Amino acid sequence: MKRFNPGRLILGLTVALIALWLLAPTIVVVPMSFADKKSLAFPPSGFSLKWYENFFTNPQWFNSFTTSLKVAVMVSVVATVIGTMAAIGIERMKSRTAGLIRMLLITPMVVPGVVLAVGVYAVYLTQGLVGTWTGYVLAHTLLAIPFVVIAVGANLAVFDQRLETAAASLGANRLTTFFTVTLPLIRPGILSGALFAFVTSFDEVIVSLFITSPQLKTLPVQIFSSMTRDADPTVAAVGSLIFLTTTLVIGLGLIFGTRKGRKS
Amino acid sequence: MTNAPTGSRKGAAIDIQACSKFYGNFTALDDVSLRVEPGEFMSFLGPSGSGKTTTLNLIAGFTDLSKGEIRLGERPISNVPAHKRNIGVVFQHYALFPHMTVAKNVAYPLRQRGVAKAERDRLVEGALAKVHLEKFAHRYPSELSGGQQQRVALARAMVFDPSVLLMDEPLGALDKKLREVLQLEIRRIHRELGSTFVYVTHDQEEALVLSDRIAVFNKGRIEQVGTGHQLYSNPQTLFVGQFIGESSILRGSHRVNGAETALDIGGTPISAPGTPKSDGAQVILLRPEDVAVQAPGTGAANGRGNVIQGTVREAIYLGSAMKYEVLLADGTPIVARTATQGEAFGIGAGIELAWKPEDGRLLTDDGSIGGH
Incomplete structure (x- = not known):
């Protein structure tokens, strides 16, 4: 028998409370999505799947979802390529200019979203980019690049550059060296950068609200307008779906990641 | 000192002609001239910062010459990029690719040269046999000891049959006993390959064990070049006299x-x-x-x-x-x-x-x- 330990009990309670506080807002959405009435009440008065049905059949909802998905994929590709190249360039410059460039690239993360949104909107108006694919991808890329630069930069900091020298001595030119030595070794950084970029774009709402158009809407904008117009439980259904997907992705990532980590 | 190659004569001469290297105001190498004969085992011996590694890096093409010319055989190489010099290099820190198996590491230079798979496999096997690591072909570098890793690095540097092999303190990170074993192996490999070896070290005993001739570096200059016996019995400068023995x-x-x-x-x-x-x-x-x-x-x-x-x-x-x-x-x-x-x-x-x-x-x- 273990002796009763009041310290451990208090610790356990505190942890449980904090966990509840962190998780509750997310978990609460799940029962709300099965509501039978058109209200975001908790707890819901009955059970139905109609809000899920609405999400998949209502073109307003489903189109905004595919739009977000497409934009996020494009953003994650573009931001990862640019951000990776920038991170490598900064790492190799080793001068004060490199630090300045890094700061400049990271500013979108620090500047308040609304300020950035107003600026983007002003430029987009004159350039006719409001409510366009290009507009979304450009704006979201701007916001996603800092994440890639930071993730890849952290990986490059521990990358042994002498391996590139070794590759050169073995007959590999710069490009081959990059693809056969550098890239595989900074792949974890690039992958997490790409993931961050995807997520940044997928749930970006401030800038998107400014540059949206009735024809081309991203999911967060759709959620936001749905919330302000009519408190439709489809929002909860969408939230639950995203919650489920991200949990699965991160869970699989953890399992896969640890297994690989153990091997090396 | 008889450590002359018994294998095929394929080593190339290295001719360092009035070479200097400046980093800003700092002179890393000051007007150094030296000829390494084909198939010779030459050590660059000196304290750290004496210019020996700088010279090695200049031969390998890792740094650019400020002044002078280096010839490999008869060919001037100062404008040839490192990856086209066909020189094998063994580093103190092994520099094995951690994401590749031992076999893939050794095959790397062959891939760059477009060697067909069957031939590649044969050469990799041969090179690993030379360093007694046949059984480790499918391991990753992190699963090997320091001595084994350096053997892999050696196999990788010689598998493509370079006419010159450069080694930058390759045993510096190993303990004394292992160092002695590997010294003998390096001597044997030199005899078998017949390539020109340049070996950088700050350990005079190691230089004496391995080399046909030793170039003693100090403050960016070569103090004296000669066999171990010449340097010991007839030093030309006080520095050489004190550094050797x-x-x-x-x-x-x-x-x-x-x-x-x-x-x-x-x-x-x-x-x-x-x-x-x-x-x-x-x-x-x-x-x-x-x-x-x-x-x-x-x-x-x-x-x-x-x-x-x-x-x-x-x-x-x-x-x-x-x-x-x-x-x-x-x-x-x-x-x-x-x-x-x-x-x-x-x-x-x-x-x-x-x-x-x-x-x-x-x-x-x-x-x-x-x-x-």
Whole structure:
């Protein structure tokens, strides 16, 4: 028998409370999505799947979802390529200019979203980019690049550059060296950068609200307008779906990641 | 020194012609010229910052020359990028690709050269056999010990049959015992390959074990090039004399007597053959085995014309020899090694040191203070 330990009990309670506080807002959405009435009440008065049905059949909802998905994929590709190249360039410059460039690239993360949104909107108006694919991808890329630069930069900091020298001595030119030595070794950084970029774009709402158009809407904008117009439980259904997907992705990532980590 | 290649003659000469390397105001290499013969095993020996690694990097193409030219065979290579020089390099830190197996690491240079798979597999197997690592082909570098990793690096650097193999302190990270084993393996591989080897080290013993010739670097210059025997028995500078082997240094005002020069050591004249090669203070360098320790009053015997009094500070029994540390009246320490037979002296004993004048080396004091 273990002796009763009041310290451990208090610790356990505190942890449980904090966990509840962190998780509750997310978990609460799940029962709300099965509501039978058109209200975001908790707890819901009955059970139905109609809000899920609405999400998949209502073109307003489903189109905004595919739009977000497409934009996020494009953003994650573009931001990862640019951000990776920038991170490598900064790492190799080793001068004060490199630090300045890094700061400049990271500013979108620090500047308040609304300020950035107003600026983007002003430029987009004159350039006719409001409510366009290009507009979304450009704006979201701007916001996603800092994440890639930071993730890849952290990986490059521990990358042994002498391996590139070794590759050169073995007959590999710069490009081959990059693809056969550098890239595989900074792949974890690039992958997490790409993931961050995807997520940044997928749930970006401030800038998107400014540059949206009735024809081309991203999911967060759709959620936001749905919330302000009519408190439709489809929002909860969408939230639950995203919650489920991200949990699965991160869970699989953890399992896969640890297994690989153990091997090396 | 017979470490000449018995294999096929395919090593290329390296001709370093008046090469300099500047980093801003800092001169890393100052007008160095050196020819490494085809198939030769040449060591670059010197303290850190002496320019030996810089020279290696210039040959490999990792850094650009500021001045001069380097020829590989007859071909000038200063404009050839590193990956086209076809030179094998072994690094102190192994530099194995951690994401590739041993076999993939060794196959890497062959892939770059477009060698077909069957031939590639055969060559990789052969190279791994040369370093006794056939069984480790499918391991990852992180699963190998330091010595094994360096063997893989060696296999990778020689698998594409380069005419020149450069090694930058390849055993520096290994313990002494392993180092000795690998030294012998490197000697054997050099004989088998017949390539020109350039080996950078700060360990004079290692240089002596491995090399046909040694180039002694100091402060961005080459002090002397020669066989280990030449450097030991006939150093041209005080730096070389002190860097190779054990030595004692006598300092005093000098006077030239015809073909001899005598130094005044606390009133006792000590002579050595030759006249000063350059201006400035002169010293006489002595090797421990040339100095006899004898009872006071023995005087000049057996041609040992230089005699000086001293006190034993330390007497160490080494089995085959006795090693004495003797202090002269003026405080100069002298090391002497004598056969165990004969009279032994205890600590504090007043004794006489004696040696033949021709065993002392007259050198100009270049301010270098011994040790390595």
